[in-house]
Amino acid sequence: xxxxxxxxxxxxxxxxxxxxxxxxxxxxxxxxxxxxxxxxxxxxxxxxxxxxxxxxxxxxxxxxxxxxxxxxxxxxxxxxxxxxxxxxxxxxxxxxxxxxxxxxxxxxxxxxxxxxxxxxxxxxxxxxxxxxxxxxxxxxxxxxxxxxxxxxxxxxxxxxxxxxxxxxxxxxxxxxxxxxxxxxxxxxxxxxxxxxxxxxxxxxxxxxxxxxxxxxxxxxxxxxxxxxxxxxxxxxxxxxxxxxxxxxxxxxxxxxx
Numbered sequence: 248x249x250x251x252x253x254x255x256x257x258x259x260x261x262x263x264x265x266x267x268x269x270x271x272x273x274x275x276x277x278x279x280x281x282x283x284x285x286x287x288x289x290x291x292x293x294x295x296x297x298x299x300x301x302x303x304x305x306x307x308x309x310x311x312x313x314x315x316x317x318x319x320x321x322x323x324x325x326x327x328x329x330x331x332x333x334x335x336x337x338x339x340x341x342x343x344x345x346x347x348x349x350x351x352x353x354x355x356x357x358x359x360x361x362x363x364x365x366x367x368x369x370x371x372x373x374x375x376x377x378x379x380x381x382x383x384x385x386x387x388x389x390x391x392x393x394x395x396x397x398x399x400x401x402x403x404x405x406x407x408x409x410x411x412x413x414x415x416x417x418x419x420x421x422x423x424x425x426x427x428x429x430x431x432x433x434x435x436x437x438x439x440x441x442x443x444x445x446x447x448x449x450x451x452x453x454x455x456x457x458x459x460x461x462x463x464x465x466x467x468x469x470x471x472x473x474x475x476x477x478x479x480x481x482x483x484x485x486x487x488x489x490x491x492x493x494x495x496x497x498x499x500x501x502x503x504x
Contacts, residue, residue: 300325340357
């Protein structure tokens with residue numbers, strides 16, 4: 248019998264989310280860039296931190312790990328095998344890893360682009376499907392190409408787009424409203440995108456996260472997953488362009504939006 252799990256967004260810095268999964272006793276943290284809010288929530292809920300999952304090496308995703316490891320000496324830490332870290336960890340690449348007995352197996356997906364070693368974690372727990380994708384896929388957007396190429400990022404996004412549509416997408420920044428605003432400059436006739444803007448604005452006005460979204464929602468509204476849209480192609484004057492040409496142009500435009 249599987250335990251009922253809860254996923255909590257922990258706000259950090261200006262717009263980060265640290266995701267905490269727990270079963271009422273044990274907890275797992277994803278990309279803890281800041282230890283303080285994590286430690287406060289763990290203490291408040293009386294939870295033992297058992298595991299940390301890292302998607303990539305940027306400081307706003309790993310800055311809290313040393314303090315968390317000091318507070319919970321037995322914590323297991325998984326981080327991308329293609330990147331270097333100063334803390335003890337288990338390297339993780341494209342495979343299935345066992346992180347905790349109560350969570351079950353976790354599939355690791357290689358998604359280079361934002362960084363060359365970036366990975367995502369896909370979890371199936373009962374009927375639930377969860378994707379923790381770091382800075383690769385955002386609500387209606389994708390990460391900047393700090394290390395990888397457009398071709399690498401497009402291939403990574405296509406991997407994520409192939410996951411079941413009901414998969415809940417837990418990315419690590421609250422960028423959704425701005426991303427939607429940009430997407431509407433490319434595809435103003437997309438009714439699903441127009442509705443998403445309204446729904447997201449309502450959530451944010453109430454102080455609620457815009458996340459998680461779903462893979463199905465991203466396929467319907469995220470321009471980086473819609474390179475075959477004739478309206479987007481027309482907007483950027485790349486009618487009948489290849490997916491890579493369209494993606495590269497959209498990413499270039501988003502960089503300065």
